[in-house]
Amino acid sequence: MTMAALPLADWLRSLSDDALAALLRSRRDLATPPPANSDVLATRAGTAGSIARACENLDSATLAVLEVLLIAGADEHPVDTGRLDDLLGTPPPGALDRLRTLALAWGPDEAMSVPPAARDVFGPFPAGLGTSSPELAALGSDGLLERLRELGEDERALLTTLSSGPPIGRTRDAATDLPLEAATTPVQKLLARGLLVRRDDRTVELPREVGIALRGGVVFGPEVLTEPDLPTAPQQQSTVDTTAAGEAMEFLRYTEALLRTWSEQPSPVLKSGGLGIRELRRLTRDLGVDERTAALLVELAVGAGLVATDESTSPEWVPTTLTDSWLSSPPSGRWLVLAQAWLDLPRMPGLAGGRDAKDKVIVPLSEEARRPLAPTLRRRVLSTLAELPEGSGIKSVDELVALLAWRAPRKGGRLRDQLVRDTMAEATALGVVGLGALTTAGRMLLEDDLHEAAAAMADAMPRPVDHVLVQADLTVVAPGPLEPDLARQIEAVADIESAGHATMYRVSEASVRRALDSGRTADELHELFRTRSRTPVPQSLSYLIDDVARRHGRLRGGVAASFLRCDDEVLLAEVLGTAAAEELELRRIAPTVVVSPYPLAEVLDALRKAGFAPAAEGPDGRVIDLRPSGRRIPARGRSGRRAESRLNPPTEEQLTALVAHVRAGDKAAHSRKGTIVRLPGGGGADTSATMALLTKAVAEQREVWIGFVDSHGTASQRVVRPVRVGGGLLESATGERYPLHRIASAALVED
Incomplete structure (x- = not known):
């Protein structure tokens, strides 16, 4: 029954x-x-x-x-x-x-x-599975299996293909209905046997009973009903953290290089938004990375608020004022800014280079790469790694993809599996994951414990070194990350030639002159290499510094619109005899002083191009650095910080109130009501009948059914026990207050 x-x-x-x-x-x-x-x-x-x-x-x-x-x-x-x-x-x-x-x-x-x-x-x-066939159902499982055993290989292969779903097939053989003796093709034979059902002249369907029989008598196999294993490889957590920290240092170095590049030469914004493929490829050459890494770098730089578009008629991607404070932060602090921006980024950087629904190339920073659910799915991947014992790393990303696909096959859409792979690749590049395992810093980041995340990354990062190794070929080797002050001093006098865990710099005449232009003296440069080099300073480096310093600064410039002064009148005369002097409109005002109507920076650049080595000086006569520090624009708020994954779930108090709301509505809907009193117009001024009814309910401590319209215009029903009516409010025994002008109707609840 x-x-x-x-x-x-x-x-x-x-x-x-x-x-x-x-x-x-x-x-x-x-x-x-x-x-x-x-x-x-x-x-x-x-x-x-x-x-x-x-x-x-x-x-x-x-x-x-x-x-x-x-x-x-x-x-x-x-x-x-x-x-x-x-x-x-x-x-x-x-x-x-x-x-x-x-x-x-x-x-x-x-x-x-x-x-x-x-x-x-x-x-x-x-x-x-297809729809049920009454004829096959009447056969029973034994009779159906007997009929299936009579099939040839071609017929069985066709049924096996349809049994995995969908059970619909398109074929011209469905147009004719032939007896088994006249059938020649597998489809015609199966139709004649009743193992296929014709839906129209071109469509056949596999009956449900056949599909289940070919699946072994059950709808789903064990691979669907059982969670797949996730093989892991045990590692020391310290090894995982150290390895990941090395990757994080590399990523920070690339980000710094990106910010320097865009400070000097910002990239234009496409008319449709985003960064053009040509500009992306230029970055890959300048930074020495592949296109996927370059796309991730620019997405995180913008996502972290370090880069934004300016307000010009031809907008460009320009570093913001946050860049300077970020560059001055310790490495762990810089890492935290990028890692947090990545975790909450409502975009998929890995889509760059692919094609959208219209077969157009998706470029970085474009609207096509926006995916609001990306933070939720990103956290889901990391949470799965967090379930593993500390230090345990996955052996294969494909196995992680299979596990997450089993746990939520309908979540993430068509990009579900790609986002898992992208998340693992990006987390590894950022140092959130190392050797397939979640790092200590990554675990703290996932738990939103930002202070501990930065501290864990600081502990894992290699300790800054306070020395360099100067070679005879004028190269300087940093055997690890340099202390911030030492790094600034070395970068001022040498150019980076190759970077990595050990960075190689090269000292040249141009780099020494750059250091002198910034206000450093030859004695200070000698002292830098003497005290910070663990190897003897080669004579060739000392000679180079002295030779450049001897020629540097003999010609001095100041601001008056600008002026040049030189104790060597012969040298000053040589300057005045050049074509540059005519272009700069230099005019001698004293035996050792000439002036120009052009800014000092332009005067010094033109003279350097003419073969001279002038230096700028301040009001006190000291050498100053006039080089631009790069473009900056005001910082803006970061978008997408409150992603869907970060929305707080309802509190227990809110859930209790919701349940009470539903229960009250049920009670109101099923209560026996007396005569209903309605307010004029469905909610106007109080009437004497309404007030009398509510006053009577208060006096007799009776329940009242009310029709109520909330501030959103939503109508609902309530059963309340009034304890006070006055001041334009109805107050219930549970403490709720209902404005009288929102009560559209009321009635006493009958016992």
Whole structure:
């Protein structure tokens, strides 16, 4: 005997408050706006959109149980869970409880139901099986297997292909209905045997019974019902942290180089937004990285607020004022800014270089790479790594992709697997992951403990060294990351030739002159190499510094619009005899002084091009550095900081209030009401009848049914016990207050 279906609304009313709160916590879309009663809640829970959202967080095994319930017809009539044993073999433990918690299935084991709209979510062929054939069902499993054993190899191969889903095939052989003796093709033979069903002249369908038989008598195999293993390789956590810190140092170096490059020569913004492919390739050459790394660098620089577009008519990507403070921060602080920006970035940098739906190339920083759910999925990948023992790293990213696909096959869309791979690659480049394992700093970052994350990365990063190794060929080797002050001094007098765990610099005449231009003296440069080099300073370096210094600064310039002074009148005369002097409009005002109407920086540049080595001096006669420090624009707020993944879940107090709201609505909807008093116009001024009714309820301590319209214009019903009426408010025994002008109708509740 078939049991009658229990309506979802009645089942919701029968739930305990804790169970109803668990439903509203798990399916947050059902609580916004607060449902008036269980009927409204059931209607929302049964919509296709809400069901699809709830299914996104279900694993393959739980989804399999829901699909099998649909195959059994639980959306049309109650189904005994014993039917699941027939179709699944051994149902996965806990799956039904999970579906009940989410109101995707309800009822006792002997009469389970699912929302009818679930069929819209899973399509016309749940589990990839076709519709049932009464003829084959009447044969029974033994009779069907006997018929299948009569098939040839071609016929069986065709059925096997369709059995994996979808069960629909297109063929011209469906146009004719031939007896088995006249059939020549596999399709015609199968149609004649009743193992295929013709839907139209070009379409055939595999009956459900055949599909299940070819799957071994069950709808899903163990690979769907059992979570795949994730093989790991044990590592020392210290080894993981140290390895990842080395990658993080490299990423910081590339970011610094990017900011320096765009300070001097910003890249233009495309008319459609983003960074052009030509500019991206220029960056790959300048920075010495591949295009994927360059795309990640620019995305994080913008995402962290270090770079933005200027407000000019031809906008460019320009570093912001945050760049200077970022560059002056310790390495762990710089890492934290980039890592936090990456974790919350509502974009997919890995899409750069691919093609969109219109077959156009996706460029970095374009709107096509925006994916608001990327932070949620990124955290999901890292959380999976966090479940592993400390130091345990995955052996293969493909195995992690398979595990996450099993845990939430409907989450992430078509880019689901790519985002997992991109997340692992980007996390490794940033030092959040090392050797396939989550680092200590990455674990703290995932837990939003930013102070501990920076501290852990600082502990893992190599200690800054306070010395260099000067070679006879005028190269300077830094055997590790230099102390910030030493790094600035070396970079002022030498150019980076190769970078890595050990950085090589080269000293040249131009680099020494650059150091002297910035105000350093020859004695200071000698002292720098003498005190900071662990190897003897070669004579060639000392001679180079002295030779450049001897010629440097003999010609001095000042601002008056600008002036030049020189104690050597012969040298000054030589300057005045050049073509540059005429272009600069130099004019002698004293035997040792000439002036120009042009800015000093332009005068010095022109003279350097003419072969001279002038230096700029300040009001006190000391050498000053006039080189521009690079363009900067005001910093802006970072977008996407409050991603969907960071929204706080409802508190217990909010859930308690929601449950009480639903219960009150149920009580109001099913209460016996006396004569209803309505306010004029559905909510105008109080009438004497309404006030009299409410006053009577207060005096007699009786419950009142009210029709109420909230500030959003949503109408609902309530049963309240008034304790006070006055001042334009109705106050209930539970402390709730209802403005009288929002009460559209009222009636005493009859016992």
